[in-house]
Amino acid sequence: xxxVKRKPIEKRPLYREEIRNSIKKAIIxxxxxxxxxxxxxxxxxxxxxxxxxxxxxxxxxxxxxxxxNIPYKGCFVRKVTQKDMKDxxxxxxxxxxxxxxxxxxxxxxxxxxxxxxIMKEMEAAAKEQDFDLYIQKDVLFHRKxxxxxxxxxxxxxxxxxxxxxxxxxGTWISPRTLEQxxxxxxxxxxxxxxxxxxxASTEVSCHFEQLIDELEIKE
Numbered sequence: 001x002x003x004v005k006r007k008p009i010e011k012r013p014l015y016r017e018e019i020r021n022s023i024k025k026a027i028i029x030x031x032x033x034x035x036x037x038x039x040x041x042x043x044x045x046x047x048x049x050x051x052x053x054x055x056x057x058x059x060x061x062x063x064x065x066x067x068x069n070i071p072y073k074g075c076f077v078r079k080v081t082q083k084d085m086k087d088x089x090x091x092x093x094x095x096x097x098x099x100x101x102x103x104x105x106x107x108x109x110x111x112x113x114x115x116x117x118i119m120k121e122m123e124a125a126a127k128e129q130d131f132d133l134y135i136q137k138d139v140l141f142h143r144k145x146x147x148x149x150x151x152x153x154x155x156x157x158x159x160x161x162x163x164x165x166x167x168x169x170g171t172w173i174s175p176r177t178l179e180q181x182x183x184x185x186x187x188x189x190x191x192x193x194x195x196x197x198x199x200a201s202t203e204v205s206c207h208f209e210q211l212i213d214e215l216e217i218k219e
Contacts, residue, residue: 016056019043019047019054023058023061027061036076037073038077040058066169086212088166089208091161092142092163093205096145096146096204097205099149100203100204102148102149103145103192103200104197105195105197107193112192114144115144115189119141119186122141123183126177127179138182138185139164139167141185170211184210187203
């Protein structure tokens with residue numbers, strides 16, 4: 001366990017996500033390394049919260065593969081492999097291929113404006129090097145496309161894949177800058193705004209294939 005001093009989280013409802021993000025950041029930044037045990041009582045003390053939300057946060061990290069629970073031993077940091085990331089990108093690509101095809105058909109002027117606004121907020125966050133805000137806007141941009149499709153089952157499936165955490169990890173390990181990553185979304189927006197289903201499908205495929213190829217570069 002690292003010795004980094006952490007600011008206690010203000011006690012209020014719905015702070016489990018902040019606890020999860022604190023542990024997640026410690027893992028991604030290498031403060032907690034693969035094989036390290038995550039001790040609930042220590043995290044609860046450091047963050048100034050009870051053990052219950054820490055336990056729930058750890059369980060959520062276990063669901064996305066960052067933590068593994070070994071019976072009778074405890075919870076330990078699991079190394080997120082490049083195969084994990086490639087598999088997640090492939091799943092996202094096919095979900096979003098389906099989503100963008102219907103989004104092109106359903107996008108009206110207001111939805112296109114909303115998508116444009118989110119994209120510009122993402123680009124602004126990238127320019128300011130605000131990593132957390134960039135992730136928030138990146139995830140919101142992709143989710144908005146899926147939501148515009150009006151396919152509720154698809155949207156629930158997308159949500160269940162814990163896209164924010166996976167996007168956080170993928171962006172952190174990417175060899176590209178936030179600004180380089182942010183401008184890649186412009187083609188997705190332009191295809192939807194133009195109502196071009198074929199181009200939209202091509203843009204989604206290229207978007208995720210680039211991310212997968214860059215994981216290859218880092219091997």
